Amino acid sequence: MIPTQTPSISTGAIQPPESVHDMFDSIAGRYDLLNHMLSAGIDRLWWSRAARAVQPILARPEAQILDLCCGTGDMTLALLKHRPSTPSTAPLFAVDFSHNMLSLGNIKFINKNVLPIEADALHLPLPSNSLDLISSAFGFRNLASYEDALAELFRVLRPGGQIAILECNQPDGVVGTLYNLYFAQILPRIGALISDASAYSYLPASVARFPRPPRMMELIHNAGFRSASWTSYTFGVAGLYQATKP
Numbered sequence: 001m002i003p004t005q006t007p008s009i010s011t012g013a014i015q016p017p018e019s020v021h022d023m024f025d026s027i028a029g030r031y032d033l034l035n036h037m038l039s040a041g042i043d044r045l046w047w048s049r050a051a052r053a054v055q056p057i058l059a060r061p062e063a064q065i066l067d068l069c070c071g072t073g074d075m076t077l078a079l080l081k082h083r084p085s086t087p088s089t090a091p092l093f094a095v096d097f098s099h100n101m102l103s104l105g106n107i108k109f110i111n112k113n114v115l116p117i118e119a120d121a122l123h124l125p126l127p128s129n130s131l132d133l134i135s136s137a138f139g140f141r142n143l144a145s146y147e148d149a150l151a152e153l154f155r156v157l158r159p160g161g162q163i164a165i166l167e168c169n170q171p172d173g174v175v176g177t178l179y180n181l182y183f184a185q186i187l188p189r190i191g192a193l194i195s196d197a198s199a200y201s202y203l204p205a206s207v208a209r210f211p212r213p214p215r216m217m218e219l220i221h222n223a224g225f226r227s228a229s230w231t232s233y234t235f236g237v238a239g240l241y242q243a244t245k246p
Helices: 017-038 042-053 074-080 099-108 146-156 173-194 197-209 213-222
Strands: 065-068 092-096 114-118 131-137 157-168 226-233 238-244
Touching: 042 074, 042 131, 042 157, 042 226, 042 238, 065 074, 074 092, 074 099, 074 131, 092 099, 099 114, 131 146, 146 157, 146 213, 213 226, 213 238
Parallel strands: 065 092, 065 131, 092 114, 131 157
Antiparallel strands: 157 238, 226 238
16 A cells, blocks of 8 residues: 655655655665665664563563554564564564565565565555554654654553654764765665665655654653653664653
8 A cells, every 4th residue: 555645845755655665665675685785784773762661561472562664674573583483472563555565574484483474554454543652663754654653653642651763863973974975875876786776865864854752752741742762873873763652
């Protein structure tokens, strides 16, 4: 199900959602390789750390959990490591709007307690007040509207349910200068050699456009969530947003 909304100038992805969808479909085959290589493998540590942050919810067999914008499923598998291995444990929902990404994820999900769903994050095919946790790793910034996405997450979460959004950030100072140099000059060139140059030019642009932590926490709060927080990872180049539905 492909998003049909065109992003506004201030609140969403920098390309129409159809273009973003087609781009991710086109790079799916090289997505894992490039992510691990371009992050020097640190992305695995980020997924693991984010999963540990919500371990108390993951440890509950009855908890209903959704991994949003799951891509090829690496964050989904990081969450799954903390789920009980019992016949009564609820399956973990893995949602993405890219058919090709989800198809690759399905290979990883074989014989695992994961239910993949191809769907639009702004219109989840789930009832209101039905989930205990929604995670998202490095996909939220690609959505057409952050406000609409947060409203949809708020809708499907139960009271007391939590969000855990792992996203890139553009740090300040010397780290920010080096980060910008890498993302703007080096990353697109490496991406062009192995995959799609336009996709890896889109990546730094999408990070630059994504709200900084104070603004993102404001959006989370405005959506109705409480106790919003941001935990910096690796000198602030990434971080975990958490909040609770009252």
